[in-house]
Amino acid sequence: MLEASTSRLAINVSRAGRLGFIAGGTDPATLNHRLEESKQLSYKTFNCRPQLFNSSFRSLAPVISAHKPAVVWLFAPKAEEDLREWAMRIRDATDGLAPICVQVGSLVEAEPSVALAEPNFLVLQGLDAGGHGRRQSASIMSLVLEVKDRLAAISKAGAHVVLAAGGIGDARDVAAALVLGADGVAMGTRFLVSEEAGIPEVWKGETMETGDGGVTTTRSTLCGRLKENHDWSAIYDGRAIRNKGHDDEEGDMVDDENVRLYKEDLKPGDSAWGVHLFRNRCWPGPLGPASTVYYGKEYPTP
Ligand SMILES: Cc1cc2nc3c(=O)[nH]c(=O)nc-3n(C[C@H](O)[C@H](O)[C@H](O)COP(=O)(O)O)c2cc1C
The missing domain is CATH 3.20.20.70 (Aldolase class I)
Structure with missing residues (x-):
């Protein structure tokens, strides 16, 4: 994490x-x-x-x-x-x-x-x-x-x-x-989604708002590929909220183009992150492994 x-x-x-x-x-x-x-x-x-x-x-x-x-x-x-x-x-x-x-x-x-x-x-x-x-x-x-x-x-x-x-x-x-x-x-x-987690508030918000993880999340290697992180062995993929990057991949977009668009989306930097970016292209951008899954529950305070 x-x-x-x-x-x-x-x-x-x-x-x-x-x-x-x-x-x-x-x-x-x-x-x-x-x-x-x-x-x-x-x-x-x-x-x-x-x-x-x-x-x-x-x-x-x-x-x-x-x-x-x-x-x-x-x-x-x-x-x-x-x-x-x-x-x-x-x-x-x-x-x-x-x-x-x-x-x-x-x-x-x-x-x-x-x-x-x-x-x-x-x-x-x-x-x-x-x-x-x-x-x-x-x-x-x-x-x-x-x-x-x-x-x-x-x-x-x-x-x-x-x-x-x-x-x-x-x-x-x-x-x-x-x-x-x-x-x-x-x-x-x-x-x-805890207050102490060191991730942008929009990521937390997106995690809270995403329901039905069976449909709205997916297992894929796309997030790593977009970040050009090829360190992981091929036996791993990861679960993340679905976004435009996944849609485009299913529409046969090649990685080079998906990477280019991802970099475009990141240009505004962390401070400009907004919900649209999460929905737009693979995230969480420069912050590390992409992932989340939320099951439509109300999370009580642990
Ligand atoms: C954002 C994020 C980053 C993670 N990074 C790591 C990691 O660096 N090393 C690791 O062993 N597990 C990592 N995990 C996986 C956890 O160890 C754990 O298996 C997983 O979070 C459990 O499932 P849950 O997210 O549904 O609670 C990460 C999980 C998330 C959500």
């Missing part, structure tokens, strides 16, 4: 008794600043440092070592094998103290991830999830049961804390995930 996951958001989620995550990003200096900021803002009983999203572990390792975060969250390695090295380095850097959380989107990914990283928390990301996720995935309805059963068969039952993610927006969803057998949940999109 690059940009959205501010230190303030992570702290307030943690103050509410949950675990707030800070986006690791790829720039060690920015991450260091965010973690420093979170230390200054935290009050006495806030004794676990916010966690890290990871995308380029090597450069972030010294920061992890210096801050000793409470949990380190890993997702989307280029190669599965990377997880082994990341987990080893995190444990080295934190004297084995930082629990490791790995997010996966299918049974076929869960098994090797558990073997390679031996995570303390396994997040099962269903295909309703906003943001990047596995192209070939399933809803948490089948994912949680399937993975839990398999883990029980191959390893010490109960060795992993399993969290469900994807489409969880309020207490009813949390209850449903617990009934499925999850030990807890991870939420992203819900927090995009």
